[in-house]
Amino acid sequence: MRLRLARTELRSVARNIHDVVVFSRFIAESRPAQQNDPAVLDRALLESYIGWVGRRTVEKKGPHYGQPVSPGSRIRLLSVISTMLETWRRYGWQPVLPPDARIHRDEYPRQRGLKANFIDEYLMEQIESEENLALLDPETRTLVLICRDEGLRIGEALTLKTDCLKKTPSGRWALVHYKNKDKSFRAIPASRVVVDAIRGQHGRVRERFRDGCHWLFPKVSGNPDGKYPMPYGTVDTRFDAWRKRIRLIDSHGDAAIVNWHQFRHTLGTRMANAGVSGRTIREVLGHTSWAMQEHYSRIADDTLRREYEEKYEVRFNLKGEAVKVHRDADLAGVEWLAEKIGRRLHAVAGGWCGRHIARPCPKTAADGCYFCEDFQTDRQFLPIHRDTLARTRELQISATAAERPRAAGINERLATAVEHVIASITDQEHDELFPATGRQRSRPPRDREDI
Known part of the structure; x- marks a missing residue:
């Protein structure tokens, strides 16, 4: 030993x-x-x-x-x-x-096929309900969000440090954690929900220990100096009590039991069913073998999507800013994983949605995706954007003629947003063809408060 x-x-x-x-x-x-x-x-x-x-x-x-x-x-x-x-x-x-x-x-006995251990979506709807999550104490709620969105093992989540969030060159957040199985540090993309929750938890730790504790989840009692992380038994007891309090039941009306590790299986299952490639699932969940990756993706379509082969791609967000994903940059693995997850999980009309799979879509039927900060697009969707612009202008003209100012205003705002996206893409194409000209097109300022 x-x-x-x-x-x-x-x-x-x-x-x-x-x-x-x-x-x-x-x-x-x-x-x-x-x-x-x-x-x-x-x-x-x-x-x-x-x-x-x-x-x-x-x-x-x-x-x-x-x-x-x-x-x-x-x-x-x-x-x-x-x-x-x-x-x-x-x-x-x-x-x-x-x-x-x-x-x-x-x-040795023959190993049975690995059991699909994800949480049923009927149960996840109850677990993810804001009303039910509000009944959790802030620490346990943060742990639930981390395990749900990032796929960490509960032991890895409990040993996160207060400085576990790092920012990548493109502005994305990465969650750095210690992987117990191979004794290494890993960085994975962090959702906005998790970033906000971790910041709040960090603030609570600082209120209690000032700068004397480096654990994000310190032990509650018998820990005056913040030297010890929270033990598993504490959060498991809290989670079990919360499960009973919200009366978590399955589709048959029977009391349901879930454990922390099932959140990890659920994330892998959701990614697999959404078409995320096996390689990406391995990177996100930190698996070293294909056998474990297949444990998650075998319940989905086995067809792997096209691999990400380009050095980088240029896309444009709602502000018209070029979004480049560099494989050679610091924390490049986080950039690549965030790109792969976003591209595979959410294909929308005219581009891709980078919103995390666990976050609901906030768009309205009138605005579509053109006012969402998670929307990304590139030159291959120019025909769609131009068609959208033409039809929107027609609707604006018709609404103006019919003296419907509200409808005319909505379509005018949407047309302006689409024009802005088209201008961003065409400017990039011109700069690539004529790099010496340095042509710059004036772009109208865009801010979410103006929308």
């Missing part, structure tokens, strides 16, 4: 110790006279242990009590002993083990 501590989390080592204790208990039951003799570790004993593990049932009181132990748990019990025997040989420990004292991989 000392050797495993060099590259394994402490809680994983603790679980391995429990597995070794289970093996010791088996030896004490099957060969009590030899339980303290290393020579007992022969092939016959190991074969008996494999069968004994296969017959085990869940001993912990709960909904699964008395049921057969899952294949994953049986594999873990066998692999820990197999690793121990191989380590014994590698370091030449005494006494020397019999040559056939091994547990082979083909003797």
